[in-house]
Amino acid sequence: MRKILLAVAVLTVVIVLIYLRRGAEPPAVTAPNVSSLSVEVxxxxxxxxxxxxxxxxxxxxWQEAVINAETSGLRIASLEADVGSRVKKGQLLATLASETVLAEESKQQAVVAQAVANLEQANSNDRRARVVGQGGALSEQQREDYRIKVATAKADLAGARAELQTTRIRLKQTRIVAVDDGIISSRTALLGKVLSAGDELFRLVREGxxxxxxxxxxxxxxxxxxxxxxxxxxxxxxxxxxxxxxxxxxxxxxxxxxxxxxxxxxxxxxxxxxxxxxxxxxxxxxxxxxxxxxxxxxxxxxxxxxxxxxxxxxxxxxxxxxxxxxxxxxxxxxxxxxxxxxxxxxxxxxxxxxxxxxxxxxxx
Missing domain, CATH: 2.40.30.170 (Efflux pump adaptor protein, beta barrel domain)
Structure with missing residues (x-):
């Protein structure tokens, strides 16, 4: 009986010690939140x-300028600009063969000189007719004929000078120049091509x-x-x-x-x-x-x-x-x-x- 009581007492002590040991364990620590990124706000x-x-x-x-031939029957003698060239107003772009026009100019200068001479002769005849007519040696009709010849000579001289001016304008047109500052955007002019009036030669972007x-x-x-x-x-x-x-x-x-x-x-x-x-x-x-x-x-x-x-x-x-x-x-x-x-x-x-x-x- 004493042995049984001793065993029960020992068992009780062991159980108490186990219980006390478990109560002394520290509580579980909860893991803190882990930051995924540091940010500014x-x-x-x-x-x-x-x-x-x-x-x-x-x-x-912005605007395009078209440069055309203003005269016909002449060939392109030289090209001085190409696509992409930046040009100034009045700059030479191409030239046309001018020999024929120069010959026409010389001819018209001779015609003008002849018209000037004819006018001088008509004026001289008219002056003499007025002097002679005062004495009654010429009829009024004859005197009128001399005055008409003077007017005709003046008209012939004006016509000759106009023809000469036309020829000089045509000679000027053998120089193809830029009509404004800009950049050449296209060129259809070909060396040696014989032109007709109105043919497009260049196109430029005005002022670029x-x-x-x-x-x-x-x-x-x-x-x-x-x-x-x-x-x-x-x-x-x-x-x-x-x-x-x-x-x-x-x-x-x-x-x-x-x-x-x-x-x-x-x-x-x-x-x-x-x-x-x-x-x-x-x-x-x-x-x-x-x-x-x-x-x-x-x-x-x-x-x-x-x-x-x-x-x-x-x-x-x-x-x-x-x-x-x-x-x-x-x-x-x-x-x-x-x-x-x-x-x-x-x-x-x-x-x-x-x-x-x-x-x-x-x-x-």
Whole structure:
């Protein structure tokens, strides 16, 4: 009996020791939240931004000048300019063979000299007739004949001088010159070709000026005014700025669209025949803006991440509008006081925990 009681006592002591040992174990430690990214936050800003009107259209010369042959029957003797040549007004572009015209000029000079001599003779005869007629030796009819011969000689001289002037004009036309400053855009003149009056020889872009002919519909056209700033992108990726020079007063009957002519800077990469897209700046309008790095694109929609008090981010869909100078307009989907993740949203997911980093301030 004593052995049984001793065994029970020992067992009880063992159970008590096990229980006390378990109660002394430290509680389990809950793992802290692990931050996935360190971020900076910004708030949306209200700014006055110009309204942008998107358009596209062709690039064309401001004005073209056509240089034609003004005389016929002469061959091209020399060519002094080619496509791409930058020329000044009056600069020689080509010459025509002038031997025939020079011979005609010499002939007409002789005709003029003969007409001058005939007039002098007629005047001399008329003076003598007046002296003799005072004595009654000549009839009134004879005296009238001498006066008519003087008038006829004067008319012959005027005609000869006019023919000489015509020949000299034709001689001047053997020099083909630029009618204005510009750049030669085409050349159809061929060395040795015999010309007819009106044949096109050269075509030039006046002053080298190229403009953008933006196509707009009637609703857009009503918002555009002369002098507004326009920005366009050339096919090669270059950006250009210009000013609206002219707004077309009518629309095309077939397309119901009108042209807006935008002057571009000289010596730019713009070339006639290119097709470009761009935007025309209208009057300013208030915009809620965030840095463009804060907006990410997923599944065809735009999102921003906002930071809550629990240091977790929330993915919010937004509607974006205009873009200007590394910022983007938010049209809807965002409360302005919200803290917005400035960058790195592409590496975040909805509900992710982040660490807030204060932006560094430049030292003075």
């Amino acid at each position: 910004v708030q949306a800003r209200r700014q006055l931004w110009p309204q942008l009107l998107s358009a596209s259209g062709a690039l064309a010369p 000026r190229i403009e953008w002919q933006a196509e707009l519909d009637s609703r857009q056209l009503a918002r555009v005014q002369t002098g507004q700033l326009a920005r366009l992108i050339l096919p090669g990726g270059q950006s250009l700025e210009g000013r609206v020079r002219l707004v077309s007063p009518t629309l095309n009957n077939k397309t119901s669209r009108a042209l807006v002519y935008v002057s571009l800077p000289e010596d730019s990469a713009a070339r006639a025949g290119m097709y470009a897209s761009g935007q025309i700046e209208l009057g300013p309008r208030e915009a809620v803006t965030v840095p463009d790095t804060a907006v990410i694109l997923r599944d065809g929609r735009s999102y921003v991440f906002t930071l809550g008090d629990d240091m977790r981010v929330v993915q919010r869909p937004v509607e974006v509008g205009r873009r200007l100078q590394q910022a983007v307009e938010i049209l809807s989907g965002l409360n302005e006081p919200a803290r917005i993740v400035r960058a790195g949203g592409a590496f975040l997911n909805d509900g992710a925990s982040v660490t807030l980093v204060q932006p560094q301030v430049a030292q003075p």
